[in-house]
Amino acid sequence: MNWTEKKSIRVAILDLYEGFANQGMRCIREILNQFGENNNIDLTWDEFEVRLEKKVPDLSYDIYISSGGPGSPLESEGSEWEKIYFNWLSKVERWNQNEAHVQKKQVFFICHSFQLVCRHYKIANVIKRKSTSFGVFPMHLLPDGKDESIFNGLHDPFYAVDSRDYQVITPDHNKLRQMGASILAIEKERPHIPLERAIMAVRFNENMIGTQFHPEADAIGMSLYLQTEEKKKTVIENHSFEKWESMIEQLNDPDKIMWTYSHILPNFLFLAIENLQLVEV
DSSP: OOGGGGGOEEEEEEEETTOOOOOOHHHHHHHHHHHHHHHHHHHHEEEEEETTOOOOOOOTTTTEEEEEOSTTTTTTOOOOHHHHHHHHHHHHHHHHOOOOSOOOOEEEEEHHHHHHHHHHHHHEEEEEEEEEEEEEEEEEEEEHTTOGGGGTTTSSSEEEEEEEEEEEESSSHHHHHHHHEEEEEEEOOOOOSOOOOEEEEEEEEETTEEESSSOOOHHHHHHHHHHHHHHHHHHHHHHHHHHHHHHHHHTTOOOOOOHHHHHHHHHHHHHHHHHHHTTTO
């Protein structure tokens, strides 16, 4: 397949960070940059600030990535920006359901976006956690996850950055079946703790997928972020010095965060562009 013959690939990034300082947007840009360069693809992107500016992309893009973000995925229900966001999602769904549109729009939802979409589709409960989950944790693949192409090349379990105060649990299996959706991964299994494991990845349909962890997180950026005086103090106060030290150590392990960083979103982009190529006339 000669990708050099493909027209420019256009990506829309939906920024849900609400103006808060973050590493997520930088990491997404870096992955797009590296992917375009490594594969000799004319890949361009635009960013849309959803929560403050209430901006969403139109349907002229090939690929959409919806970011993580701060705050509660419950309290925004019914807000103006959320109505605009879900109106955009409905338009993408209608496009993909239209048989006349042979080129489908591919969408990836990250963390906060993932929680919003799970709530929107009513496929599971979204609730506040008893405590913040923040760190590098193992993600366990379920049978459907082992057959999922975006996880190609990953170990089971694989490791990812997790940063959230909320969680998606208690799946509605009837609703999932009706949608043609499947749960791909869950958080670390801890048999000695009587708490339900959170859902960490879902394929919503053949064109939409998402993770509750951060596949875009890179080791260098996260390490620098954790070593800032403010963040180091926060982690030590809320968790412990040992927790902070363990995170720094795991970030430097090439088989953990950098392995995930170099596989999941690049796999998603590769498959999305390959699907566009297959129907190119």
